[in-house]
Amino acid sequence: AFLLGFYDKFISSIDDLISGNMQKKKEALIFLMKLGIGWVIGFVSAVSVLASIFDTKIYEISSLFMGFILFAIPLVIKEEKKSMIFKPSTIAAGIAGVAIVALITYFNPMSGQGTSINLSVLNIGLIIYVFIAAMFAISAMVLPGISGSTLLLIFGLYVPIISAVKSVITFDFAYLPICLFTHLTLPTKA
Numbered sequence: 001a002f003l004l005g006f007y008d009k010f011i012s013s014i015d016d017l018i019s020g021n022m023q024k025k026k027e028a029l030i031f032l033m034k035l036g037i038g039w040v041i042g043f044v045s046a047v048s049v050l051a052s053i054f055d056t057k058i059y060e061i062s063s064l065f066m067g068f069i070l071f072a073i074p075l076v077i078k079e080e081k082k083s084m085i086f087k088p089s090t091i092a093a094g095i096a097g098v099a100i101v102a103l104i105t106y107f108n109p110m111s112g113q114g115t116s117i118n119l120s121v122l123n124i125g126l127i128i129y130v131f132i133a134a135m136f137a138i139s140a141m142v143l144p145g146i147s148g149s150t151l152l153l154i155f156g157l158y159v160p161i162i163s164a165v166k167s168v169i170t171f172d173f174a175y176l177p178i179c180l181f182t183h184l185t186l187p188t189k190a
Contacts, residue, residue, distance in 0.1 A: 051166035065150045119164045119178040
């Protein structure tokens with residue numbers, strides 16, 4: 001959204017939907033519905049392709065996500081230059097963010113399991129883990145330049161979630177509970 005230039009309209013539409021007058025709510029709803037329809041079409045198309053190539057091209061796909069983030073950094077800095085003030089607190093927050101990602105990666109209980117995580121059989125530990133990962137991912141998705149998909153990769157859940165969604169799209173409903181749970185945790189966003 002940020003790279004394509006509609007991030008500000010997306011954020012203001014969400015705000016208008018919550019606190020705007022009736023006209024602004026109507027305009028926001030129309031814009032968000034159009035965005036949602038495009039998101040669903042793009043998501044289903046991407047899942048159909050990505051789930052098939054993850055087994056053999058996981059490092060290439062991971063590199064692509066990292067490239068998106070690296071490419072976005074200069075654009076975010078250029079766009080937000082006026083509001084970027086480097087104070088000790090902002091530098092500390094940046095270091096803390098890097099440390100959190102490093103810790104998540106290092107202590108990831110799903111590390112090395114790839115697509116072997118079975119999301120069709122849920123237990124309370126897995127549900128809590130998916131909830132926490134989804135919470136981080138959705139938080140990242142509303143911030144410019146940060147990829148929720150990359151965070152799900154870090155948590156070791158991107159491939160299993162994409163595979164589960166593809167299974168449900170192809171009418172294998174064994175993965176429906178986790179898809180519904182993830183959908184409730186991760187609201188749609190372009």
